[in-house]
Structures are given as C-alpha cells and as structure tokens.
Amino acid sequence: MLRRAVSAFCYAAARAIPALRQRNIALPQLPFLRASLIPGLNSDYQSVTLSWPFSSFRPRDYSLPNPSWSPQMLRLYNYYNNLCEQDGEGGKKEIGPWIRLPSYNRTVKYATGGQCLSKVLQAKARLFTRNIEEEGAAFEYAMFLNTEEKAAVCVFQAGPLLEGPVGNLHGGAIATIIDTVTGALSIYLGGLVVTANLNVNYRSPIPLGSVVLVHAALEKMEDRKIYISCQVTSSDGSKLHTEATALFVKVNVGHLFER
C-alpha cells in the first residue's frame, strides 16, 4: 500500500511540476522532497517543490509576516525578502540567488499528490515548530536560502512559550531552530536527509521575545554526508549566542518508514 501511495505521489508530481513551471507558477518548497527524487524530472529542477494543483485549498504559509512580528522581525524579513529579487535587463525584476522558503505545519500532506501519502501517515501529526496556532507564542521564523553560497539565514523571533531559564530561551528550542535551519539547507542540497549528529555550544542566553539570526552554511559533502555549520547571533550580528555543527545523512524514502 505504501509503495502504491509513494508511486502515485511521484507520478502526480512528475506530471504537475513541469506544467506549473512552464506557466511560471511559483512553486514553494517542500521539506523532505527534491525533484531529483522524483522520476521523470531532470536536474534543472534544483529546488524541492510543493504544489497542490488538484485542489483550490491553500495551506497557511507560516513564514509570512503576521501581527505578532515585532518591527525588528519585520525589518529583517523585508531585508532578506528584498534580496530574493534583483534588477535584470531593462529594470525587470528577476529571481536572485536568495529564495524565501515557505513553511507549512505538515510536510508531505500538502505536496502534489500528498493526499495519497497523508492517508498512510498520522492524521494528527504536525511539524514540531509549527504546531502552536497562537501567533507569536512560540517559533516565529522565516528562512531564506542562498543558492549560490549554499547558505541559509533564518530570522527567528522567540515567543514566551519557549522559556527555559527565566526570561530566556530554552536550550532545546535553540537546538530545534538550529536543526530546522541546517536541515532545510541540507534538504535543499541533498534531498531526503535526516540529522545524524547535532553539536551545540551555548555561548550567551537569548532573551524571550528577541529576534535573532540563525546562519547556516555548507562545510562539506562526502558521499551521503552533509556537514553544516551554524551560528545564532543577535539581529545586528554583534553578539554570538550559539554555535553548532550538524551532520545530515542522505536516506531513501523507505528509511523513514522502517519500523
């Protein structure tokens, strides 16, 4: 049954993505999937792709601004968002090396043909960082990828439900956002991956409610292994809060369903 669901999903994606691309319909990104994993797509389709051509339903994109965002969060978001477009010939706007990653509260469910897969996955499952509906309460973040530099930046506002030491962010929440950003970069670079190792050094506390930047960059790729370095800094870059290294290992779809 799982094999049938996966092949239905791949088949639908292979048919729909090129058609949508031809019509210049922007395709947001889907964690855990990459076009190279989808039979029938060529390597021009570098980025992971998410679309929902079979329904008018649009899942909420959590990485768009909402009223809980502080002016500082908005300013940084706008700064990186503006980098996603650059001036081309004749003043025409073109896509730059930066990409804003949309973010949903489920991964596979909202993919092309993902409804097939969602039937074999837990209906109640939600992405850890996107499972609190109250805006501003927990993880507010938007990720941007630099495809040329193989790096990512995340603008992150830490909500009050993420408290660890009084008034400050919980170390596990910091590790979570680091895993998310380094993971997103690795998925972009390597397709389906899982975290094999995450090494975190906490240098200075992060006050709740503050806005920080999470920088991630590719260190090296060796066969199935992707090494990423990461720093969490204050929004102006002057203070280092956390440093981390992460190792991601490429896996196949079946690995995620081994029990």
Ligand SMILES: CCCCCCCC(=O)SCCNC(=O)CCNC(=O)[C@H](O)C(C)(C)COP(=O)(O)OP(=O)(O)OC[C@H]1O[C@@H](n2cnc3c(N)ncnc32)[C@H](O)[C@@H]1OP(=O)(O)O
């Ligand atoms: C947008 C949202 C993004 C969110 C991203 C979130 C990502 C996650 O949190 S994933 C969840 C947490 N991670 C997991 O559950 C993974 C659990 N672990 C596993 O599945 C397996 O151990 C796995 C896949 C990492 C490795 O197993 P396997 O496929 O058998 O490969 P294996 O041969 O053991 O290792 C492959 C290579 O990686 C190396 N390696 C594996 N684990 C480690 C490790 N912990 N430390 C260092 N090296 C390691 C091995 O030494 C080997 O290297 P080489 O090829 O040079 O010999």
